[in-house]
Amino acid sequence: MLERIIEEAPAFFGYYNVVFLLEALLATFLLSVIGCLVGFLAGFAMAAVRRSGGRALAPARWLILAYVEVFRRIPFLVTLLLCFFLFEVLKLGLTTFQVAVVAVCLIASAYIAEIVRGGLDSVHHNQWDAAATLNFTYWETLRWVVVPQAWRVILPPVFSFFVLFIKDTALASQIGVVELTYAGKVLNNKGFSAALVFGSILILYFALSWPLARAGSWMEKKLAPSRHR
Numbered sequence: 001m002l003e004r005i006i007e008e009a010p011a012f013f014g015y016y017n018v019v020f021l022l023e024a025l026l027a028t029f030l031l032s033v034i035g036c037l038v039g040f041l042a043g044f045a046m047a048a049v050r051r052s053g054g055r056a057l058a059p060a061r062w063l064i065l066a067y068v069e070v071f072r073r074i075p076f077l078v079t080l081l082l083c084f085f086l087f088e089v090l091k092l093g094l095t096t097f098q099v100a101v102v103a104v105c106l107i108a109s110a111y112i113a114e115i116v117r118g119g120l121d122s123v124h125h126n127q128w129d130a131a132a133t134l135n136f137t138y139w140e141t142l143r144w145v146v147v148p149q150a151w152r153v154i155l156p157p158v159f160s161f162f163v164l165f166i167k168d169t170a171l172a173s174q175i176g177v178v179e180l181t182y183a184g185k186v187l188n189n190k191g192f193s194a195a196l197v198f199g200s201i202l203i204l205y206f207a208l209s210w211p212l213a214r215a216g217s218w219m220e221k222k223l224a225p226s227r228h229r
Contacts (some may be wrong), residue, residue: 001193003056004193004225005126005195008192008193009196010194010196011192012187012192012196012200017187018117019149019182020187021183021187021200021204022181023178023183023210024179024180024182025066025204027097027168027177027180027207028166028179028180028204029096029154029178029208030062030101030167031097031100031101031172031179032104032162032166033163033186034101034105035101035107035108035110035165035169036162036165037107038105039104039105039108039109039111039112039165040112040158041110041116042105042109043109043110043111043112043113043115043116044112044116045065046064046109046113047112047113047114047116047117047120048116048120048139048142049061049064050065050068050117051117051120051121066114067109067110067113068114070110070202071106071107071109071110072110072114076103076168076171078171079103079106080100080171080175081174081175082224083099083102083103083106084096084099084103084175087099087102089150090154091154096172096175096176096177097172098173103169103172104165104172107168108165110163111161112161114159115157116150117152118135118153118154119150119153119154120142120146120147122151123146123149123150124161127149128144128146128150130145130148131144141190149172151220152220153217155216155220156216156220158215158216159212159213159217159219159220160216160217162212162216163216163227165210166208166212167205173185180201180204183201184197184198184200184201188210194199
């Protein structure tokens, strides 16, 4: 096997193959970044609304609860295929990459909403009550009292989800998105060794996920204040 890898390496790492892999890496990167950013913003907003009180937002809370429960229980591949066929029926003219973006945003926002909700609930009720005695509004309480204390609880699972999420974007290859896994299949079908092709794909996935994991560890230390009483 090693002899075959050494023999094929010069042709495999030719100009056009490298460009093809970099384009696939960019597609995976964009899917991951868009999914993480939109998922985090939407998930945080949904968790904040879900944690709020009052009758005015009750319908929104029920809708958010239903959304989170449904999309956390549907496999990503099923969501991806549902989006693909739904957009085909509606004839919206979206590319497969745009369909994949919609699917990853739906899934990411549902999972992150639940993670953030758990982080907000981890803050002791005394903190909420103290803010209420100071006449803070609900949103002021979140901004100045609760969220700064909840960061240490929210950040580790959020970044762990992001790292797992990068790998889940490989399922976008099932609808024809040219990302890393799809590129690996194409190059393997051209006759290159599976060990060489998917070993290279493994390294590229690691290159995407490792800095994200390190960034999460850094942010956890820098942004989250101590929660010792």
